[in-house]
Amino acid sequence: MTAGTRRVRYEKRGRVAYVTLDRPDVLNAMDLRMHEELADVWDDFAADDRLWVAVLSGAGSRAFSTGQDLKERVRDGGRPTTFGSRGQPGWPRLTERFELVKPVIACVQGYALGGGFELALACDLIIAGENAVFALPEARLGLVPGAGGVFRLVRQLPLKTAMGYLLTGRRMSAAQALHLGLVNEVVAEEELDGSVARWVDELLRCGPLATRAIKQAAMRSLDMPLADAFSARYEWEERRSVSQDAVEGPMAFVEGREPVWQGR
Template sequence: MNLRMHEQLSEIWDDFEQDEDIWVGVLTGAGDRSFSVGQDLRELAERNRAGIIRPSTFGSRGAVGWPRLTERFSLAKPLVARVNGYALGGGFELALACDIVVAAEHAVFALPEVKRGLVAGAGGVFRMTSQLPFKTALGYLLTGREFSAQRGYELGLVSEVVPAEDLDACVDRWVEDLVQCAPLAVRATKEAALRSANLPVEQAFATRYVWEERRMHSEDALEGPRAFAEKRPPRWQGK
């Protein structure tokens, strides 16, 4: 991922957020060798040599492509990561920022930044320690060790692992399940789950959720029970 790619991806995420005809996104890489192997270190080294880059740390504020996916904390639409091959460094951080991760059996995950004098600054440090047992997360963060798709599934980072030839069909099933649900209800659920993750239950109940307010007053909130009573599939409007 070079600076131009970050710039292009930012435009895509803007479109994804704003287009109400799009209810779910699937993020994947081209081919079967890698999902993404992260930052273009050759470009970084060249910029360092030219003296045209400031030292980097956590986050991308002020950098090209901000806010990047890993910092779009209010993105309520569901994202599925289709991981076919290596998901390393910033590539793995993209997958961690998705809601559902479907991986081919040969997929490999790692945050090897410490081996390059860097840190997993696109949220890897934070998301790994919040999504895994703390010592397990530290083991991978401090060593840059790789782990398999099956290990990722066992740890709860991967939603489903399938043979490479079944990957597309598996992703399609997840997408089909998502689009059968009311889009505002999906977004409200995602928002509430993310925002309440580290809150006491009492405080979670008392927190204001923007997408839940939209869902609560939407036509879809009436359509769901009505369709059930009339024994027909619901016709979601997403508004």
């Protein structure tokens, strides 16, 4: 791979950003340059008011991503890492963009291992092909899932189930992930693009300010007592509640038509 080759493809189609990890020859392992490119992509996605949804996938059919490029790490001296990416290239990475309120869909086929699985866990929805395989194998390498896998898995699965996968590094099939509620849908590989397109269409039918307000409120209130969740301040709900869209939605329903969202 030449020095000028980009690691990430970024396409804008209408309201949707398509982000593709593009190192299929190494199963979309993430090197430092890929992280730097991804940071620019997520900055642009967050700032572009024309974009309402993002779809994150890996190039080729073999892997979503196998995580950190360990060959690069060893070649560069194997600098120890710990939780989070602050101070490293590409910070804040998607796994630490806690204020990103636009919905992100992970489209997973093949391997989603280590940091690749952590990327998927940081997305709002996961649509997986039947060939998808998930794992956090860091313990087998004397490492920790430092991009949020430790923290997200114990929040998204029952504790004992999560600890089983974290402490052993064992793999999880797409069917197991669906059964455990980690993914939203599992389809045949040839149906994956169509399934993602249907989810995107459903998201775009919803008010963009509403989806952002819902995401922000849901994520911020995860660890709050219920009474505190009701009284907390959510900036995007404040924007939605006084927006044109908050009037347009009920009006369109009464008039028997599809709403025309302005996003303001």
